[in-house]
Amino acid sequence: MSINQSVNQSTGQLTIGLFGFGVVGKGLYDVLHTTPTLQASIKKICIKNAGKKRSIPAENFTTEAALLLNDESINVIVELIDDADAAYHIVKTALQKGKAVVSANKKMIAEHFEELLQLQQENNTAFLYEAACCASMPIVRNLEEYYDNDLLKSIRGIINGSTNFILTKIFEEELEFREALTLAQQAGFAESNPKLDVGGFDAANKLSILLAHSFGVIAKPREFLFNGIENISRPDAVVAGEKKYSIKLVANAKKLESGKLAAFVLPQFVTPKDDLYHVQNEFNALTTESSFADTHFFKGKGAGAFPTASAVLSDISALRYNYKYEYKKIHHRTDTQLSTDYYLKVFISTDDLAKIRKEDFEWIEEWHNGFKQSWLVAVIHAGKLFHTGWWKQEGVSLILCPEPIIENIDYRKVSKRSLELAGVI
Amino acid sequence: MSINQSVNQSTGQLTIGLFGFGVVGKGLYDVLHTTPTLQASIKKICIKNAGKKRSIPAENFTTEAALLLNDESINVIVELIDDADAAYHIVKTALQKGKAVVSANKKMIAEHFEELLQLQQENNTAFLYEAACCASMPIVRNLEEYYDNDLLKSIRGIINGSTNFILTKIFEEELEFREALTLAQQAGFAESNPKLDVGGFDAANKLSILLAHSFGVIAKPREFLFNGIENISRPDAVVAGEKKYSIKLVANAKKLESGKLAAFVLPQFVTPKDDLYHVQNEFNALTTESSFADTHFFKGKGAGAFPTASAVLSDISALRYNYKYEYKKIHHRTDTQLSTDYYLKVFISTDDLAKIRKEDFEWIEEWHNGFKQSWLVAVIHAGKLFHTGWWKQEGVSLILCPEPIIENIDYRKVSKRSLELAGVI
Numbered sequence A, B: 001m002s003i004n005q006s007v008n009q010s011t012g013q014l015t016i017g018l019f020g021f022g023v024v025g026k027g028l029y030d031v032l033h034t035t036p037t038l039q040a041s042i043k044k045i046c047i048k049n050a051g052k053k054r055s056i057p058a059e060n061f062t063t064e065a066a067l068l069l070n071d072e073s074i075n076v077i078v079e080l081i082d083d084a085d086a087a088y089h090i091v092k093t094a095l096q097k098g099k100a101v102v103s104a105n106k107k108m109i110a111e112h113f114e115e116l117l118q119l120q121q122e123n124n125t126a127f128l129y130e131a132a133c134c135a136s137m138p139i140v141r142n143l144e145e146y147y148d149n150d151l152l153k154s155i156r157g158i159i160n161g162s163t164n165f166i167l168t169k170i171f172e173e174e175l176e177f178r179e180a181l182t183l184a185q186q187a188g189f190a191e192s193n194p195k196l197d198v199g200g201f202d203a204a205n206k207l208s209i210l211l212a213h214s215f216g217v218i219a220k221p222r223e224f225l226f227n228g229i230e231n232i233s234r235p236d237a238v239v240a241g242e243k244k245y246s247i248k249l250v251a252n253a254k255k256l257e258s259g260k261l262a263a264f265v266l267p268q269f270v271t272p273k274d275d276l277y278h279v280q281n282e283f284n285a286l287t288t289e290s291s292f293a294d295t296h297f298f299k300g301k302g303a304g305a306f307p308t309a310s311a312v313l314s315d316i317s318a319l320r321y322n323y324k325y326e327y328k329k330i331h332h333r334t335d336t337q338l339s340t341d342y343y344l345k346v347f348i349s350t351d352d353l354a355k356i357r358k359e360d361f362e363w364i365e366e367w368h369n370g371f372k373q374s375w376l377v378a379v380i381h382a383g384k385l386f387h388t389g390w391w392k393q394e395g396v397s398l399i400l401c402p403e404p405i406i407e408n409i410d411y412r413k414v415s416k417r418s419l420e421l422a423g424v425i
Helices: A023-033 A065-069 A084-096 A106-111 A113-123 A139-145 A161-172 A177-186 A194-198 A201-215 A234-242 A305-319 A328-332 A382-387 A416-424 B023-033 B065-069 B084-096 B106-111 B113-123 B139-145 B161-172 B177-186 B194-198 B201-215 B234-242 B305-319 B328-332 B382-387 B416-424
Strands: A014-019 A040-046 A076-079 A100-103 A152-158 A246-255 A261-270 A283-290 A294-301 A343-350 A361-368 A374-381 A396-406 B014-019 B040-046 B076-079 B100-103 B152-158 B246-255 B261-270 B283-290 B294-301 B343-350 B361-368 B374-381 B396-406
Touching: A014 A023, A014 A065, A014 A305, A023 A040, A023 A305, A040 A065, A065 A084, A076 A084, A076 A305, A084 A100, A084 A106, A084 A113, A100 A305, A106 A113, A106 A201, A113 A201, A139 A201, A139 B139, A152 A201, A161 A177, A161 A194, A161 A234, A161 A246, A161 A283, A177 A194, A194 A201, A201 A246, A201 A261, A201 A328, A234 A246, A234 A343, A234 A374, A234 A396, A246 A396, A343 A382, A361 A416, A374 A382, B014 B023, B014 B065, B014 B305, B023 B040, B023 B305, B040 B065, B065 B084, B076 B084, B076 B305, B084 B100, B084 B106, B084 B113, B100 B305, B106 B113, B106 B201, B113 B201, B139 B201, B152 B201, B161 B177, B161 B194, B161 B234, B161 B246, B161 B283, B177 B194, B194 B201, B201 B246, B201 B261, B201 B328, B234 B246, B234 B343, B234 B374, B234 B396, B246 B396, B343 B382, B361 B416, B374 B382
Parallel strands: A014 A040, A014 A076, A076 A100, A261 A396, B014 B040, B014 B076, B076 B100, B261 B396
Antiparallel strands: A152 A246, A152 A283, A246 A261, A283 A294, A294 B294, A343 A374, A343 A396, A361 A374, B152 B246, B152 B283, B246 B261, B283 B294, B343 B374, B343 B396, B361 B374
């Protein structure tokens, strides 16, 4: 094992090697220079493109990662680059060298969670990533520290700022999806590859991280149900408006009666009584439900250079006190497992009813046949959604109904007409 | 200095001496017994009245405080009694004996803040009191830990569940103040002395604690402006409804341009765009505004046995990791001082205009003379409110307008009519 270079509490001095100087890296640099109480300085910044013109002197930069990783005076690596693979190698090497690491790369963290956990333990170093979930909001730390002893029942939230911005614009300004996406990109809220946001991948990566800190479950995005908002159309927004709903991309994790965990990221109708209804634009929010504290709701900016930089800075600050995630839920866990053995109440709209696999439904509650667009409300087993893809194809949009999870079905209470409809269309 | 009996991290075993077995104490007892992962047990419970029938065996109880305070095997004192003076002596003695202490007694903490801070330092023990502010919500800890490096601009919140419950009932069910208070008492949300809640004292005590953890300012409630909701009448609610406002008792602390701090607890009109508008019944909420993270909003239950017990339990759990408040803002503070040198835009209603000291206003913006009730909207210097009491007398209610703080007045922009009105009524 390598020499442990992690932060010395007696001096408390943090010497930072920074990877990446995009909007967040630059934001962090600016924030560090306006925060007098933090004994932290950036020694060197590793960038990809040496030729690019920058706002600070050239001697701050290098293109040699090794120059930072091998520098024993650097005790903190802050990784803020886009490329998840390159980020993984930087973080891994830094942890192996006993350096503390701060990262905002949710994709990389979600993909390599188990290995990164092991690296922290083996090298007794801290790896903090508050900025990876909901940017400015202290979500990871609160789930880790505050809800460690209370029995969490569920977490629910809007954890991707870009898609929430797009949905807000579709609703408020009646824009089409493509126009709203362009606006989000112009405002700097979208990932460089917008597919990561609008395809639900970014939210799924974040839910993967949150599952570990809230329920002690280590699961990659491909292990649970998720989708984005690409197929949401203006007609969907019109139906939502008529029902006094809004549409949000919602991440969910809920303890089922079986003791297993339902987890998914899907678009959802939310009512004005739902706290998530009032979360607009690039804001993120999370609701926790626990046995004793009851419901908590937390809202803050989930995208943008300064909000993200502020979370990175909070992690840097926590290193001064030798803070580490304890991963209490993982260590105390009673081996909670994911399950798709529950039902979901869904709204599905389509430009062609032939695209709908009607035999997958338990029953159909509403059915509206239109010239250009048809829609229905039905109940479907989550396992059927997980194992099929027809509901993700172009021209089909699936949106969860409010309170979508149905754990047990009593078929005696399902109306005959609903069951007939499932056979009719 | 006494022997340090605080928690030993190597064993992590917490042996608790509990003072008080009211709803919260009983709640804590129940919660501890349903939380398997917490290595904590209650050794003895000190109560006032030995004769009272209780739900657990008599051998758990004693009326001798010394039995708990002198027991060296007890390393944590949890203080959950009503009497602030008795609580102070218990907490002081426990800290002097090197025991860690958890308390929910906001009145006691606000009154003795400076001394309790010193006792913690002298005896190198932890004194945690998350439950003292907003019950279940991790407000103190987030202000202490997460916002330590970001530059806080303001905090604003609903921090008394009982008054919020009453105001909700006045609005939703059109009850009179007295009826709503009775309901709150029946629901168990009111302090045993309701004057503490409805007179604003409880919220002021909490703001006093929050000031220390958010801005490093140690101030007793009498050092800032506060009032309760006793004089809020149905006609006030009617006016609010016409203006599409709700009325909330709001605690505020805001950095002024001068670098000083405005701090007050007063009833306030809030608009539907304000996150606080949607905070109902016994829920509490806090909004933080900071330079980089921007605005955060946090909502949760601010009253009730289990929500309060869950926060006490989180503190107990944190002791296992030797957690202490660092009081970073106090130690880093650039000597921030309270100020009343700013103006407030206020709505005032009264049953008798003679009760209004019109010469205290800078100007009057609206004035409605009614048969039973008259009201006006005016601008007044905060110092004038702080040093006078006419606006607190029976038959007068003062409610802040939305965005009430005016730092600088440009008299050239104030209409002639407004200035005339101030001379007219």
